[in-house]
Amino acid sequence: MPEERPMPNAALRVLLDAIEEVMGENGTKAVLNAGGLSKYINNYPPKDLEMKATFAEYGAVQQAVEEFYGPRGARAMLLRIGRATFQFGLRDQPAILGLVGVALKALPEKTRMKLILERMANAAVERVNQPTTLIEEEDAFYFVVDQCPCAWRPAHDKPCCYTTMGVLMEAMAWTTGKFYKVEEVACIANGATNCVYRIPKQPTEE
Numbered sequence: 001m002p003e004e005r006p007m008p009n010a011a012l013r014v015l016l017d018a019i020e021e022v023m024g025e026n027g028t029k030a031v032l033n034a035g036g037l038s039k040y041i042n043n044y045p046p047k048d049l050e051m052k053a054t055f056a057e058y059g060a061v062q063q064a065v066e067e068f069y070g071p072r073g074a075r076a077m078l079l080r081i082g083r084a085t086f087q088f089g090l091r092d093q094p095a096i097l098g099l100v101g102v103a104l105k106a107l108p109e110k111t112r113m114k115l116i117l118e119r120m121a122n123a124a125v126e127r128v129n130q131p132t133t134l135i136e137e138e139d140a141f142y143f144v145v146d147q148c149p150c151a152w153r154p155a156h157d158k159p160c161c162y163t164t165m166g167v168l169m170e171a172m173a174w175t176t177g178k179f180y181k182v183e184e185v186a187c188i189a190n191g192a193t194n195c196v197y198r199i200p201k202q203p204t205e206e
């Protein structure tokens with residue numbers, strides 16, 4: 001297990017708010033108990049940038065949701081939780097997303113996507129203690145995360161960071177009004193050195 005790594009209270013808080021929206025109050029309590037985080041029951045971390053939460057806690061919450069639903073059901077629920085995490089973050093804690101005062105101007109769609117992904121990567125570095133870089137290729141953006149809460153979770157036989165996938169999907173939906181199928185193509189919990197998310201430049205036809 002890596003040594004403890006702090007993150008801002010607000011990052012864990014928006015995740016818990018999202019879990020409560022998707023799973024309800026009792027589901028959230030069950031998750032906090034199962035994750036060894038009963039100290040947060042009826043006592044969520046404050047909405048501030050103090051570095052009092054940890055990557056291990058964030059990982060334990062996700063792991064508990066996964067175990068609550070089982071490996072098959074967990075994917076869809078964690079994606080929903082990720083999408084809600086983006087919405088709570090945007091509304092309550094835009095600093096951790098790098099989206100304070102962002103107005104989506106009438107720029108070309110791919111330029112807007114790049115702008116928002118760059119801001120999110122910079123905020124991850126500056127606010128969340130999470131080294132992240134954005135790489136652009138011809139057909140896709142790659143959001144490369146060097147330090148992820150999944151490092152504090154058990155090893156997985158495939159990538160497991162569905163919450164972040166949901167966050168990025170919702171970010172792109174908010175940016176463009178379209179659905180982009182984000183995939184995690186490498187994952188620390190699956191033995192890779194980074195968690196790598198691929199955001200295609202082509203939206204999914206609906």
Ligand SMILES: [Zn+2]
Nearest residue numbers: 161187188195
């Ligand atoms: Zn991962």
